Amino acid sequence: MTRNATPRPVPVPTPMTQPFWDGAKKRKLMLQYDPSTRTYQFWPRACSVQTGKRNLEWKETSGKGAVYASTITYVPAAGFEGKGPYVLGLIDLDEGVRIIGNVINVEPEDVAIGMRVKVAWEKLSEDINYFAFEPDKARRK
Amino acid sequence: MRGNFLKDKDVCIVAYAETKLERRSGRTAYELSAEVAEALYKKIKMGPSDIDGVSTTIPMSEAANPFWANYCTDYLGLQPRWLQTTDLGGVSHTGNVARAAMALQNGWCDTVMLLAADAPTTAWSANYHAYHDEFLDPTGLQGPPGAFGFIMDRYAAQHDLDYRGLGALAVAQRNGAVANKNACEQLREKITVDDYLNSRVISSPLRLLDCVMPCDGASGLVMMKTSRARRLGFTKRVYPFAYSEITNFNVASQQPDITQTGHTVVGPEVLKMAKMKPGDVDMFHPYDDFLIAVAMKLEQIGFCKTGQGTQFLRDTNIGPKGTLPINTGGGQISAGQPALAGGQLNLVEAVRQLMGDAGRRQVKNARNALVTGIGVIPYGRNWGSSSALVLQN
Numbered sequence: 417m418t419r420n421a422t423p424r425p426v427p428v429p430t431p432m433t434q435p436f437w438d439g440a441k442k443r444k445l446m447l448q449y450d451p452s453t454r455t456y457q458f459w460p461r462a463c464s465v466q467t468g469k470r471n472l473e474w475k476e477t478s479g480k481g482a483v484y485a486s487t488i489t490y491v492p493a494a495g496f497e498g499k500g501p502y503v504l505g506l507i508d509l510d511e512g513v514r515i516i517g518n519v520i521n522v523e524p525e526d527v528a529i530g531m532r533v534k535v536a537w538e539k540l541s542e543d544i545n546y547f548a549f550e551p552d553k554a555r556r557k
Numbered sequence: 558m559r560g561n562f563l564k565d566k567d568v569c570i571v572a573y574a575e576t577k578l579e580r581r582s583g584r585t586a587y588e589l590s591a592e593v594a595e596a597l598y599k600k601i602k603m604g605p606s607d608i609d610g611v612s613t614t615i616p617m618s619e620a621a622n623p624f625w626a627n628y629c630t631d632y633l634g635l636q637p638r639w640l641q642t643t644d645l646g647g648v649s650h651t652g653n654v655a656r657a658a659m660a661l662q663n664g665w666c667d668t669v670m671l672l673a674a675d676a677p678t679t680a681w682s683a684n685y686h687a688y689h690d691e692f693l694d695p696t697g698l699q700g701p702p703g704a705f706g707f708i709m710d711r712y713a714a715q716h717d718l719d720y721r722g723l724g725a726l727a728v729a730q731r732n733g734a735v736a737n738k739n740a741c742e743q744l745r746e747k748i749t750v751d752d753y754l755n756s757r758v759i760s761s762p763l764r765l766l767d768c769v770m771p772c773d774g775a776s777g778l779v780m781m782k783t784s785r786a787r788r789l790g791f792t793k794r795v796y797p798f799a800y801s802e803i804t805n806f807n808v809a810s811q812q813p814d815i816t817q818t819g820h821t822v823v824g825p826e827v828l829k830m831a832k833m834k835p836g837d838v839d840m841f842h843p844y845d846d847f848l849i850a851v852a853m854k855l856e857q858i859g860f861c862k863t864g865q866g867t868q869f870l871r872d873t874n875i876g877p878k879g880t881l882p883i884n885t886g887g888g889q890i891s892a893g894q895p896a897l898a899g900g901q902l903n904l905v906e907a908v909r910q911l912m913g914d915a916g917r918r919q920v921k922n923a924r925n926a927l928v929t930g931i932g933v934i935p936y937g938r939n940w941g942s943s944s945a946l947v948l949q950n
């Protein structure tokens with residue numbers, strides 16, 4: 417199916433997700449933290465998936481992790497037309513959550529399971545920095 | 558284990574119908590439903606006033622209408638006393654058999670029409686919102702093929718993925734589509750394992766021939782109490798005999814093993830309910846959005862060991878004359894996927910086989926079938942809803 421070129425989608429924060437995007441603007445990866453079970457979770461929502469309580473806190477995280485799985489996209493999604501093959505990672509952050517992001521500043525074929533990565537930021541608009549990941553040359557967490 | 562409310566065979570399927578699958582038919586889910594309903598009336602010698610129970614699944618092409626089932630039954634001239642819309646994606650169809658059984662057993666209605674219609678290649682009005690707008694769409698992950706790219710990549714790292722086994726499945730299902738006049742014409746052409754291996758990569762390591770092709774189409778079934786079916790002279794009866802379903806397997810885990818799914822729960826459970834072992838299954842009709850899903854379900858239900866699904870496919874005769882016939886009508890991968898009506902394809906083929914109507918792809922002496930459903934692909938996980946249904950004749 418041929419699509420008319422559309423711009424890459426830019427998130428519109430809601431009051432609930434605003435802290436995530438406020439952090440992103442300062443290039444900080446903020447995640448929701450459940451103090452009663454001491455666990456992080458992603459994607460943002462109003463309640464803990466462990467307890468159902470609405471007592472989540474926002475915490476800055478290391479932004480570091482490892483590739484759990486990756487896929488090179490040869491048929492671009494809406495807003496990515498004309499962008500050559502690009503690679504996405506399912507990233508296991510050291511804080512114990514999994515997050516989907518583009519892996520940038522690397523040849524797509526070089527991304528492999530277990531590879532250490534750190535968060536990187538792509539500026540999508542005046543207010544929105546979008547999270548991505550890039551190889552982390554530092555050896556360990 | 559949960560009780561088996563189907564064990565007495567007190568409800569049955571007495572008829573099935575389906576439209577031809579077509580790309581860009583220009584028709585609506587309402588029109589497709591009308592074609593199926595007319596075919597069912599003809600088979601059961603009844604009319605709209607006899608149908609007092611209806612189940613539907615939300616079509617992608619009508620998803621923006623929150624009153625889909627109301628509009629659809631109004632369109633068809635139906636006045637249901639029991640009306641069910643199920644939004645479990647590809648689990649909805651086996652799920653609706655179980656739900657209709659409960660409605661019949663509890664006296665809500667006497668004659669249920671189970672409809673599934675969608676026209677995604679003519680119109681598309683679905684919008685998932687939730688995490689998509691902010692946390693997924695801006696990444697450029699290419700929908701289900703992207704998600705299954707992750708799943709296959711991880712599976713291949715944990716296990717020995719034999720692509721020739723997936724190719725054998727692609728070939729067997731394509732043979733089924735060639736023998737199925739309702740399959741999309743574009744897909745009614747034989748392929749080889751090499752055709753599969755050489756098909757272009759969409760979302761690595763996922764290839765084009767790993768995937769379903771969207772199309773428009775509809776199907777339907779009629780269910781009633783067995784006592785009534787006998788009284789009315791329906792001699793071809795297919796019984797739902799055991800059903801199990803789970804949604805959001807492993808939901809609270811933030812780093813689950815994505816090679817595992819809810820079929821590790823519902824597969825063994827449904828066989829136990831039916832007092833069957835995997836070797837007792839005469840035919841397997843698994844929901845097939847991607848080939849790897851079939852391999853994973855073979856493992857998780859217990860046909861083979863974990864990690865051996867693709868070897869099982871490579872080494873087993875899975876054609877209609879084989880030891881375990883799989884998706885004999887082509888499945889969705891080779892017949893076409895009418896989006897959210899797609900799951901009923903696998904189910905209708907199982908019913909057709911158990912009624913002995915499958916012509917040159919008929920599985921001889923088949924007494925039972927195992928049908929599965931898959932629904933939804935949640936964020937960064939494997940499929941979200943899993944179902945398994947045992948049918949007997």
